[in-house]
Amino acid sequence: MKKIVVEGLKYRYPLTQDLALKGISFEIEQGEFVGIIGQNLSGKSTLCQALMGLVPHFYKGGYGGSVLVDGLNVERSEICELAQKVGLVFQNPFTQVSGSKMTVFEELAFGLENLGVARDQMKPRIESAMALLGISRFSQRNPFDLSGGQMQRMAIASVIAMEPEIIVLDEPTSQLDPQGSEEVFQAIQQLSKNGMTVIMVEHKIEKIARYSDRVMLLHQGAIVDFDTPERIFSRDDLADYGIEAPVFARVCRGLGIRNPASGLYPMTLDDAYDQVVNWHE
Amino acid sequence: MKALSLYQDKGTFIHRVDSRSKLLYILAAILIPAVLHGFTVGLVLMALSLFLLVVAKVIRKVIPLVGFSFLILISVVVIQGLFYPGNRHVWFALGGLRFYQEGLVFSAGICVRVLNILCAVSILVLTTRPSDLIESLVRLGLSPHLGYVLSSVLQIIPQMTSTMETITDAQRSRGMETEGSLLVRIKAFLPLIGPVVMNSLVNTRERSLALEVRAFSSRAKKTFLNPPPGGMVNQVLPIVLLLAMVAAVVWRVLQ
């Protein structure tokens, strides 16, 4: 079932001349894990916000083409409607804290109160979101008293509590330390296993290669390629787009080891291990 | 990070009374003495407020609150005692200065009024959690958006204050002069205030985006995580207070 359908999406921010998105088209299935990669200013964040309606409704500017999210046309829907279908998590854990609630539990209720969810439904939703993200033990703490990784997980939980079926994450671990990053990736992987459609922008290529069903490569506001990680990272022109392949793929490329079945370079440690072992035999 | 609040958690009966009643009490404390002239009414109400503050075990915390106004009240007593336009009868003299009865009586009236209001407001401020107060206001009809703004101010101010302390220390260690002539001090103002201000403003865009993602602009009827405050007292008390105010007005009209 097609969860997201984007056709000819164009966007120009106010006060600028150039298009940030130059006519993008793609489809995403339910339950897919899509990684988005590209240099800075390639349009990744803009695309994330376009899936949520922030582009164009928050910024205004110039908009063309269409984005259909679970049947809703983004341009003709309001952000609050879309918030029940799609969740968006940003880089900075600190600015995603609402600032009006004194405990983590209440913080998660914020979105639910805005949506007018009935009180007896709030508690179960919040508790399951906290459990999913592993932050139940912080339930009564002040949101600002958490570490970066914990705050980011709280941001994800706040979005999950609103029960969207799609979650978009825009560089969720850029401002976190290694431990925090790992905690967040584990959580995202769990969400994906539970059937959520996940779209993640990341610079940590190894993670993208490991978790994604498909990877979208963006460059200067246009899609260069949208395919499985193996095909994308086996491309010879990645450097032109400011991307480096995952380390295992690079090693295997250097050694000339390909997966004989697909003719592509291995992406993960396990695959590479298998191929190196085979190569030696 | 401790949010900005004077709330004292003492668990008394007064703490359990909801904000609506306390707000009505403040209104009554202002209205009734204004409608019924005379010292006695103001003094009685002030005594009542002080009594309630003792019951709520927060009486000691009233002192800093009153402290703000204390100096002004002293200056009012002095200046009115000396110069009040209606001064006729000298009450006493102090080192060549003559203090008049009319002025002192007038300033006493001001003191009673100010202290009365301060005590009534203290009951609200010292025995109610700000978040509960704001939630009560939203239940009474305040826009939830404004309720959000009020709540977030309480958390943002301690954060900005602590950032300010960090920046002040940093700037001082870079050799910035913060003491000396007026010009030196004026010159220090902008470099100190600049970074904190910029930081808080730049974040507004990201904050707004994050709020939108949490359906902040939704026009659905907002619900509350917490159940509404119930209880007999909270039903009866507002009515009692309203009746008291009406009674005062009626009494005055009939005089």
Place this chain on the structure above:
Amino acid sequence: MKNSMWSLKLSTSALVLIPAAVGINYIGKLFAGLLKLPLWLDAIGTVLSAMLAGPVVGALCGAINNIIYGLTMDPISFIYALTSIGIGLAVGVMAQKGRINSFTSVIVVGLVAACVATVISTPINIGFWGGQTGNVWGDLVYAAIIAHHFPVWIASLVDEFIVDVPDKIATVIVAYGIFKGLPQKLTILFRHDNQTEQL
């Protein structure tokens, strides 16, 4: 659809601006105290928010500033919310009409703000304190004036005015300085006339 400057429908950005502006008010007041400047400087945020987003936001910022200050420090602030609201409205209207564009105009706006503050605060001062303002220098002037048998309202007005003029002019100057230094990407968020264009 253009929103008029009096629209009560506030964007999320405007609502997020208000706490930041109230915070700036606090910081201004703290720094003025720290540096022992003879000014209050407790309305920089209110004036700045009025310049950025218009009279409604400026007025709200002023009101909320006094409400929060009243709840957390000094209950008497509640009453003077009216003054803060007046300042926010005055500066907001002048900003939206494009009147704030040069150093001289900034001084003028400061003066207007001082007048508005005086006109609103004086009745409050008279009704509440008998005409004084709580500022040492101003109250001394007040005492001198009524000692010479001038009416109370004149004494009170002058007291408030001489305290407000330097303070409000300095406040508007600082707020304008900050306003000019903000990136356009930020200031555009608060404008009322944005539209989505079709491509």
